Amino acid sequence: MYRKYLEDGELPFCKGCGHSLVANNIDLALQKNNYSILDVIIVTDIGCHGIIDKSFKTHTIHGLHGRSVALASGISAGINNPNKKIIALVGDGGATIGMQHIIDAAHHNFNITVIVHNNMLYGMTGGQPSEFTPYGFKTTTTPEGMKRIGYDICQIAMTAGASFVSRVFGTGDFSDLLSKAFSTKGFSLVEVMEICPSYGVKANPGMKLKNIVEEAGLEVKTFVDKETDYFKTDVRTNTKRLLLDEEKITINYNSEIKQPVNILLSGSAGEGVQSAAELFAKAAVSSGLTVSKKGSYPVTVGVGFSSADIIISPNQILFTGTKEPNVIIITSQDGLEFSASSIKNSNNAIIFCDSSLSLPETNAKVIKCDFRNKVSSKNVSFYALLYYLNFSKVFPMEAFIETIKNDKLSSRLDWDKLLNFS
Known part of the structure; x- marks a missing residue:
């Protein structure tokens, strides 16, 4: 068959798996509806069917188990464009886990199509029942x-309020039915009945799919096909922005660095790591540098480590990840434990470390300082970055001081101690 939306070649499923037939019928149905490839968004779930997303030429999103319908609903509401076709693929396992999402999506009548690959078991995890x-x-x-x-x-789905619901055997050509579902405005669901060749057939030798479905009392038919008002996002144009206005940073200083500098600031939660790193980044921008800053901390937020990856560069930053930082600044035991792997793998880095900490073996240059004895724990991250600036001169310290003093945090800092590097 001619494929427009699927890549050519074999599909990634087991031999005899009905998922291949579903994918080919999706392609045929989309052709019948004449969608542009980039007007189709396919959201897959965890499960055997989910490995198909890399075979589609359309936009694809791979979701968490049971969440493809929720993702598709959010995309539909966000795009708010009935000319885009949003399809959620889910197995009977994912539909079990995400049942509430399906019910709510049908109830709100989101403009999506859900295709349930019902092979009557969890195929990816070993053939357990759903x-x-x-x-x-x-x-x-x-x-x-x-x-x-x-x-x-x-x-x-019908009881919840779906616009179109149908069940079909996963055999032959059922693209006309899918085409009808795709053209429905509102929530449509098609359940495709299959039998897994790897587990279902082996556990139930001789059983025919048609007999299994009939004995289960499941009707193969279209249950509802109606024109209803589908969910449309209410677009408001005169409301106040929830986000703050964009902050403009004026370049008042100069930096002499020629290469990017990757800095890892690693300390404890509640000790100003993120605030200090953010103001450091702003100061670097005011010195004419390009900057990225990424914070890391555990879900507990108020306890444990807190770290910030900062890249400052005279040129555009194309990748914000840092495999091996040039500079590691460690202010606490929490920070040391978090950055241990970076320390061990550092060959050319400079490590600024609180004197109370015992570092693992490293080839990096180590500079120790009494960060925690010089200032309070609330000030230690600011002090460590000021200490580093005083040492490195990567950009003027005055830029950082001015940036801090223009921030509301300034009143909480002990400036006499912060600027004492003796």
């Missing part, structure tokens, strides 16, 4: 057959 597994169907963990009736996702 909540869609029919009564009596055997899986790797229910070898005597499923003892309860599975969910009917079509009935659930």
Whole structure:
């Protein structure tokens, strides 16, 4: 078959897997609706079906388990464009995990199509049953057959308020049905019934897909096809911005550096690491440099480490990651533990470290200073960066001092101690 939206070549599924047929039918249906390749956004879930995203030429997003429908709904609401086709692919496992997302998306009638690949088990993790597994169907963990009736996702979606809902056997050409779903304005769901060749067939030898579906009492038909008002984002043009106005930084100083400098500031939460790093970055900008700053800290926020990766450069920064910092500044034991791997792997770096800390073996040049004895813990990150500037002269210290003094944090700092480097 001619493919417009899929790459040529074999699809990445097991031999005999119905997911390949679903992908090819999606391509055919999109062709029938004549969508531009870049007007199609496909959101995949965790599961066997999810490895298809790299085979599509369209926009693709790979989501977390059970979250593809939530992602697709958010994209639909954000784009707010009915001419874009947003398709969420999910397996019966992902639909089990993300059931509430499906219900809410149908209830709000988001303008998306959900295709449920229902092969009646978790194929990627070894063939365990999902909540869609029919009564009596055997899986790797229910070898005597499923003892309860599975969910009917079509009935659930229809009851929640979907505009179009249909169930189809995953055999042959069902692209006309998908085309109808794709052209529906609002929430549409198509459940494709399949049987997994790796686990389902082996656990249920001789059973036919048609018989399994019929014995489960699942009707193969279109349940609802109606014209309804679909979700549209209310665009307000006269509301006040939630974000602050863009801050303009005037270049008042000069820097003499010729190469980028990658700095890792590593300390403890609550000791001003992020604030000091941000003001340091602004001061570098005021010295004519290009800057990036990335903060890291645990979910506990108020305890543990806090670190900042800062890159200052005379040229454009094209990649903000730092494999090996040129400068490592460590102000606490938390910071030392976080930066241990960077210290061990540093060959050409300079490490500025509080005198109380014992560093692991390193080939880097080490300079120790009584950061924590010179100032309070609240001031230690600012002091360490000022100490580094006094040593390195990567840009004028006056730029950093002026930037700090223009910030509301200035009143909390002990300036007599901050500028004492003896």
